[in-house]
Amino acid sequence: VLQLLSTSIAEAFGSEEEAAGRLAAGGGLASLLYLELLDASFSLDGTIGAFAITTNLPLILTGLGLGALFIRSLTLMLSREKALDSLVYLEHGAHYAIGALGLLMLSGILLKQWHMHLPEWLSGLIGVVLLLLALFDSLRQRRNVSIQ
Known part of the structure; x- marks a missing residue:
């Protein structure tokens, strides 16, 4: 909506x-x-x-x-x-980070049954790692395209 x-x-x-x-x-x-x-x-x-x-x-x-x-x-x-046009994998990295957050939330529901808790920093760390990987891969792709 x-x-x-x-x-x-x-x-x-x-x-x-x-x-x-x-x-x-x-x-x-x-x-x-x-x-x-x-x-x-x-x-x-x-x-x-x-x-x-x-x-x-x-x-x-x-x-x-x-x-x-x-x-x-x-x-x-x-x-x-048009900065994001040259960083072609960054949007995909954001989608992967959102998907990872969703999986962590679902696993948190399952872990709660056994009185376990996922630390909050874990979701942030996974999101940052996925976004940094996407950024570095986008920069590598942009460099390869500019060389050719």
Whole structure:
């Protein structure tokens, strides 16, 4: 549902130039909703984790807003520079990391029956290793293509 909603909002914005014009003309409410939707769909634990640290609402809003702006600007920069087009295996590595996380979660359910617990750092380590392998393989592939 979130994917369909965010895709619909992105299509309503049109191109980036049209979105900038609409943002200036319309006050930015749709852009804010789009950013909040993206933030909620990619980091559902962000708000919950922020309330675990502090209950100061302006501080939480500021932190989450700055985080969303940083991720949005990073995503736009990577899109404009077409940086991910040359790193062909990075997307696959991200999918493998998500799959590994799913398998770890399923195994955690099974291990709970025997009162065992998977350490939290294990999922992070496996994700980082898979992404680094994908990055190095993409860089190697890009170097081989540029040599030929």
